[in-house]
Amino acid sequence: MDFDQGLKIATWIVLTVLGLVGVWFSTRQFTLGAKAANREEYKFAKSFFEDIKQNADMHPFARQKGYQAIAGSQSLPAPVIEHLMSLTDPVVALQDYVISKSYLKHVPGTSKRQLDFSGSPFATHERRQAWSLVYAAGFVVAYLVAVTPIIFWMIDKISSSVAIALMTTIFPVSMYVAITLAREVRQIRAGMRLIQAQNEQADREDAAAQP
Incomplete structure (x- = not known):
């Protein structure tokens, strides 16, 4: 393998990996100081749910702000958060809702x-799939x-200058x-x-409630 061919392969590998890493990072959420944050979230959630249990007539504003604090978002309505908290795995449910709320x-x-x-294009499981x-x-x-110009350059179908021009656009x-x-x-x-998860839990509860 000559130097030019090695350079082409190395360039293709680097750009391909960078592209995949970019896609992966763009679809993930990362939290700094996760352990400390989890401890604080636990303390607040424990205190808040104890307050609700002891004070059934809690003011709606306090209830809403409490649920929003648990969710870490001021944009989520309290009734939605309260419903998510009632599911079997509320942490995963909340994460999934934050990710998918534009579709729900x-x-x-x-x-x-x-x-x-929401919307007829997603009315059934088959359509969503x-x-x-x-x-x-x-x-x-x-x-x-995106990677086609690199491939064409590697197999000598286009020149380096054309490959660079295509890559920049x-x-x-x-x-x-x-x-x-x-x-x-x-x-x-x-x-x-x-x-x-919501519907399966509802089905289980409905079945358990039947005589």
Whole structure:
């Protein structure tokens, strides 16, 4: 293997890895000081739920602010958070809701199935699955388009100058599209996981309540 060929392979590996790492980081949430934060969250949640138990007539403002503090967001309505806290795994439920809330709707009330997907394109599980596959396929296509100039350069189909020109235009645009589609897939899958957990718990409770 000559120097030029080695350089091409190294360039392809580096850019491909950087692209994949960029996609991975863009679809993940990281928290600094997780241990200390978890301890503080536990203390506050324990105190807040004890207050609710002891004070059934807690002022709605205090109740809402308490639930929002637990969720770590001022944008989430208290009834939504309260419903999420009633699920079997409230931590995962809250995380999934934060990720997928743009796809979900909330119907306030006493129903055990207060959350669902909004819009007819996501009305059924099959449609949600289909859309997630469409977005996933779009991600693959966009990512392949992003790295195509590198591949063509490696097999000597285009010159270095053409490859550089294409990389400065195609790569950032295609990677942006790929990252956007990857996020959409993650949001839909998180919503599906949340709705499934909610409905399965509701089914179990309904079955247990039957004589």
